[in-house]
Amino acid sequence: MQTLTPAVFWAQRHGEIYLRVEISDAKSLDISVQENILHFRGQGHGAKGENEYEFSLEFLKPVKPEIKHKSTQRQVNITVRKQEHCWWDRLTMQEKKPLFLAPDFDRWLDESDAEMELKEKGYLFMYNLVQFLGFSWIFVNMTVRLFILGQDSFYDTFHTIADVMYFCQMLAVIEVINPALGLVKTGMMPAFIQVTGRNFILFVIIGSLEEMQNKPVVFFVFYLWSAIEIFRYPFYMLACIDTEWKTLTWLRYTIWMPLYPLGVLAEAVAVIQSIPIFDESKFLSIRLPEAMGSFLSFSYVLQLYLLLMFLGLFFNFRHLYKLRRRKFRTKKRKAN
Numbered sequence: 637m638q639t640l641t642p643a644v645f646w647a648q649r650h651g652e653i654y655l656r657v658e659i660s661d662a663k664s665l666d667i668s669v670q671e672n673i674l675h676f677r678g679q680g681h682g683a684k685g686e687n688e689y690e691f692s693l694e695f696l697k698p699v700k701p702e703i704k705h706k707s708t709q710r711q712v713n714i715t716v717r718k719q720e721h722c723w724w725d726r727l728t729m730q731e732k733k734p735l736f737l738a739p740d741f742d743r744w745l746d747e748s749d750a751e752m753e754l755k756e757k758g759y760l761f762m763y764n765l766v767q768f769l770g771f772s773w774i775f776v777n778m779t780v781r782l783f784i785l786g787q788d789s790f791y792d793t794f795h796t797i798a799d800v801m802y803f804c805q806m807l808a809v810i811e812v813i814n815p816a817l818g819l820v821k822t823g824m825m826p827a828f829i830q831v832t833g834r835n836f837i838l839f840v841i842i843g844s845l846e847e848m849q850n851k852p853v854v855f856f857v858f859y860l861w862s863a864i865e866i867f868r869y870p871f872y873m874l875a876c877i878d879t880e881w882k883t884l885t886w887l888r889y890t891i892w893m894p895l896y897p898l899g900v901l902a903e904a905v906a907v908i909q910s911i912p913i914f915d916e917s918k919f920l921s922i923r924l925p926e927a928m929g930s931f932l933s934f935s936y937v938l939q940l941y942l943l944l945m946f947l948g949l950f951f952n953f954r955h956l957y958k959l960r961r962r963k964f965r966t967k968k969r970k971a972n
């Protein structure tokens with residue numbers, strides 16, 4: 637087996653260097669940084685078939701000696717952290733670019749685009765942090781009250797929690813705007829269904845009817861909503877700083893399985909319980925001309941909403957299932 641030099645692609649951010657080494661099914665990898673020189677050695681399938689591959693790169697400026705690498709079926713991805721947070725004019729100490737090195741146009745950004753990306757990540761991090769603090773407060777508060785007061789805590793959930801829930805759910809409208817602005821790589825529809833669905837329950841069904849506010853169902857709706865969010869938002873926060881905690885990823889992409897149907901069930905119970913109250917109070921009902929009867933009851937809208945809810949559940953359940961499969965399938969592939 638001869639030793640060859642693989643094709644290497646690179647891109648940078650202010651804090652990191654990304655290298656992509658074009659070897660598939662790489663084995664026996666030995667990658668290290670010594671005296672600011674990256675040494676790569678490994679076996680795998682490259683442009684000239686199954687061979688031993690190696691290369692060295694002396695970096696332009698100091699880097700941290702600890703590197704991260706992931707071998708996938710198609711390539712080896714290496715992340716090297718810069719010692720100082722700054723933009724480099726080129727990758728290597730030598731001015732002439734080595735022949736095996738080329739820009740990675742899949743990840744390539746120029747300095748101003750990289751600065752913009754940094755600002756976007758900062759904004760998303762802050763948004764997720766605020767939501768995480770809000771939902772954690774809700775979840776912890778409700779749990780503590782459940783332990784201290786037992787079932788009595790079911791009846792005044794709304795009066796203790798509503799202000800923070802209003803704040804978090806109003807802020808969550810941003811989640812529909814983010815994909816529209818291209819700030820997150822996901823579709824608008826799943827977020828729209830979730831935010832609209834929750835806000836309808838919160839502001840119309842519970843918030844506008846005093847008779848609903850001391851019903852135990854409010855406890856279940858709020859508890860189920862916050863139970864997923866205390867995992868989802870820290871997962872996003874870590875993603876903003878390019879960090880992953882495997883247990884958290886697993887929880888974010890798994891616990892929706894019981895929580896989502898239970899959440900929709902609790903919301904459906906709230907809607908059903910509100911129907912006689914809307915009917916009786918005529919609140920939000922439309923007064924009709926006398927010839928057509930007295931009122932067009934809001935309960936017709938609620939019955940239609942119950943149907944939409946289960947369509948929404950089906951749509952988002954399928955979406956979450958696909959996300960989960962994609963997440964764990966790529967993980968398994970990367971691990972091989």
Ligand SMILES: CCCCCCCCCCCCC[C@@H](O)CC(=O)SCCNC(=O)CCNC(=O)[C@H](O)C(C)(C)COP(=O)(O)OP(=O)(O)OC[C@H]1O[C@@H](n2cnc3c(N)ncnc32)[C@H](O)[C@@H]1OP(=O)(O)O
Binds near residue numbers: 826900
């Ligand atoms: C015309 C009128 C229509 C009216 C419709 C009314 C229908 C009503 C239906 C009601 C159903 C809703 C019921 C619901 O309220 C019940 C509950 O919530 S019960 C509690 C349990 N709930 C859940 O488990 C769902 C929680 N929500 C979610 O999981 C998401 O919000 C979801 C809606 C599924 C959208 O997820 P998304 O598509 O964004 O997927 P990812 O999370 O994987 O994100 C994709 C990538 O983008 C990155 N990302 C996304 N958001 C952020 C962010 N804020 N900050 C940073 N990064 C973000 C994420 O990291 C992913 O990147 P990568 O792939 O690189 O990891």
